[in-house]
Amino acid sequence: MNAALALGDDALVLAQRLGEWAGNAPVLEEDVALTNIALDLLGQARTLLSLTGDEDELAFRREAHEFRNVQLVEQPNGDFADTIARQLYFSVYQELLYGALAEGGSELAPLAGKAVKEVAYHRDHAEQWTLRLGDGTEESHRRMQRALGTLWRFTGELFEPLEGLAVELPALHAPWRERIAGVLGRATLEIPEGADRTAWSAGAGRQGVHTEPFGRMLAEMQYLHRAHPGASW
Amino acid sequence: MTTTVTTAQADGHATADPHALAAAFDAAVADEVRIEPRDWMPDAYRDTLVRQMAQHAHSEIIGMQPEANWITRAPSLRRKAILMAKVQDEAGHGLYLYSATETLGVSRDDLLDKLHAGRQRYSSIFNYPTLTWADVGAIGWLVDGAAITNQVPLCRCSYGPYARAMVRICKEESFHQRQGYELLLALSRGTPEQHAMAQDAVNRWWWPSLMMFGPPDDESAHSAQSMAWRIKRHSNDELRRRFVDICVPQAEILGLTLPDPDLRWNEERGGYDHGPIDWAEFREVLRGNGPCNRERLERRRAAHESGAWVRQAAVAYAAKQREAGRAAGHGADQEAGA
Ligand SMILES: [Fe+2]
Numbered sequence: 228m229n230a231a232l233a234l235g236d237d238a239l240v241l242a243q244r245l246g247e248w249a250g251n252a253p254v255l256e257e258d259v260a261l262t263n264i265a266l267d268l269l270g271q272a273r274t275l276l277s278l279t280g281d282e283d284e285l286a287f288r289r290e291a292h293e294f295r296n297v298q299l300v301e302q303p304n305g306d307f308a309d310t311i312a313r314q315l316y317f318s319v320y321q322e323l324l325y326g327a328l329a330e331g332g333s334e335l336a337p338l339a340g341k342a343v344k345e346v347a348y349h350r351d352h353a354e355q356w357t358l359r360l361g362d363g364t365e366e367s368h369r370r371m372q373r374a375l376g377t378l379w380r381f382t383g384e385l386f387e388p389l390e391g392l393a394v395e396l397p398a399l400h401a402p403w404r405e406r407i408a409g410v411l412g413r414a415t416l417e418i419p420e421g422a423d424r425t426a427w428s429a430g431a432g433r434q435g436v437h438t439e440p441f442g443r444m445l446a447e448m449q450y451l452h453r454a455h456p457g458a459s460w
Numbered sequence: 461m462t463t464t465v466t467t468a469q470a471d472g473h474a475t476a477d478p479h480a481l482a483a484a485f486d487a488a489v490a491d492e493v494r495i496e497p498r499d500w501m502p503d504a505y506r507d508t509l510v511r512q513m514a515q516h517a518h519s520e521i522i523g524m525q526p527e528a529n530w531i532t533r534a535p536s537l538r539r540k541a542i543l544m545a546k547v548q549d550e551a552g553h554g555l556y557l558y559s560a561t562e563t564l565g566v567s568r569d570d571l572l573d574k575l576h577a578g579r580q581r582y583s584s585i586f587n588y589p590t591l592t593w594a595d596v597g598a599i600g601w602l603v604d605g606a607a608i609t610n611q612v613p614l615c616r617c618s619y620g621p622y623a624r625a626m627v628r629i630c631k632e633e634s635f636h637q638r639q640g641y642e643l644l645l646a647l648s649r650g651t652p653e654q655h656a657m658a659q660d661a662v663n664r665w666w667w668p669s670l671m672m673f674g675p676p677d678d679e680s681a682h683s684a685q686s687m688a689w690r691i692k693r694h695s696n697d698e699l700r701r702r703f704v705d706i707c708v709p710q711a712e713i714l715g716l717t718l719p720d721p722d723l724r725w726n727e728e729r730g731g732y733d734h735g736p737i738d739w740a741e742f743r744e745v746l747r748g749n750g751p752c753n754r755e756r757l758e759r760r761r762a763a764h765e766s767g768a769w770v771r772q773a774a775v776a777y778a779a780k781q782r783e784a785g786r787a788a789g790h791g792a793d794q795e796a797g798a
């Protein structure tokens with residue numbers, strides 16, 4: 228499997244989800260911050276997809292089963308706690324992954340070196356909000372704990388080996404868990420218990436198997452481009 | 461304005477002679493001296509600024525809605541990135557403008573409450589829907605274009621914080637205008653369907669854009685005083701004509717028709733004359749009967765209300781941190797004292 232495509236799909240799909248927040252955030256500063264993160268991810272996606280082919284062909288003309296993103300990033304935004312939990316899980320993963328890639332000598336090293344700085348900001352943003360929500364009010368604590376639990380079953384997939392990638396993803400699982408546990412501890416939250424993947428033997432996002440909301444997300448993202456075959460924009 | 465009035469305040473004479481203060485204020489404004497937040501200013505001047513700046517800030521954030529409507533459907537990744545960056549800029553404009561308004565002694569929360577209660581306005585243009593992708597281009601070209609024409613003179617507004625905010629905002633608005641123009645150009649030169657989409661968008665956005673300059677001069681309620689205060693520098697009709705003169709040649713290059721059969725060059729004036737504007741529609745939209753008034757406000761309220769628990773959490777967390785900091789600080793003081 229093409230590793231750049233898989234990582235590009237992660238970034239593209241999460242950018243698309245975060246783009247849904249624009250104008251709907253709890254405070255104006257978060258409209259700016261979430262769109263900023265979406266823009267960084269979209270930039271990463273464009274670079275990564277272009278290593279494989281035409282970025283728009285790949286983004287707009289593939290079917291759902293041809294996307295290789297992890298299921299975590301396609302999960303709907305939910306409430307602000309769901310979005311922050313998704314951001315926390317994913318940005319800590321991406322920071323470890325890009326950090327390791329940047330140190331290696333693969334073709335993804337230069338991109339990872341640039342992206343790791345952006346991702347450090349994304350991780351900091353997610354961490355700050357995890358602290359505020361976890362140690363804020365009773366309601367925010369409850370919502371954040373629930374969101375962490377709901378998304379937990381999508382975290383195991385992040386660490387499955389990815390063919391062609393210069394980084395051993397399973398080796399990042401322990402440091403990831405340690406960092407997440409550290410942040411949650413400071414936020415007075417508990418690390419979720421229970422399975423970190425679903426029991427479906429068909430596989431998950433990296434194998435092109437996605438969740439129901441993904442099809443609707445793609446339908447919205449792709450319809451205009453597909454309605455005008457061959458047009459340029 | 462730092463010399464006369466501020467010195468008077470510093471010397472404690474601020475309350476002594478209201479007439480002298482008013483005279484000094486008028487003289488400063490007439491001399492093009494910038495008024496700053498700590499300077500004395502007439503209540504009516506302050507009220508006018510709060511009204512206008514709040515309306516401007518609200519327009520930036522309500523204006524995110526019609527454009528954000530197309531972020532998830534943008535037809536290429538490049539266009540998606542440009543649109544996201546634009547919507548992010550508008551949120552940023554909202555932030556600077558709320559901060560600038562806060563220098564007049566009001567709070568953002570209070571202004572937002574007034575917006576949500578329908579007691580402060582936002583620009584009527586955002587009560588029109590974005591029905592196709594081409595609307596994103598038409599908004600950039602025409603709506604941001606009209607906004608720039610209105611706002612460039614505000615960079616010299618007598619109130620310092622507003623003028624400075626406008627300098628920064630105008631730079632970004634001119635990017636938006638060019639990007640919108642370029643989007644329309646790509647459509648106009650694209651397939652017949654894309655061209656038709658662009659023409660349809662311009663047909664729908666042209667007249668509302670002309671209405672953005674406000675009622676004709678003989679009906680404009682606030683103009684004369686605002687001109688005297690150097691908040692406003694040109695009349696509504698003057699700015700509207702300037703805008704039309706800029707757009708006509710641009711429309712020609714775009715290969716799109718402006719939907720006004722009466723639009724023609726006036727040799728004598730050296731500018732274009734446009735046909736009659738439907739002011740009845742303008743007044744109706746202002747009154748709340750535009751196509752999207754209800755949706756825009758509902759959406760804004762919904763975002764605000766569903767974010768209430770998040771804002772409360774941030775406040776509670778900050779309070780706990782302060783408390784913890786104070787406890788730690790006390791400990792340190794005591795140790796130092798001991
Ligand atoms: Fe703006």
Ligand SMILES: [Fe+2]
Nearest residue numbers: 550604633636
């Ligand atoms: Fe703009």
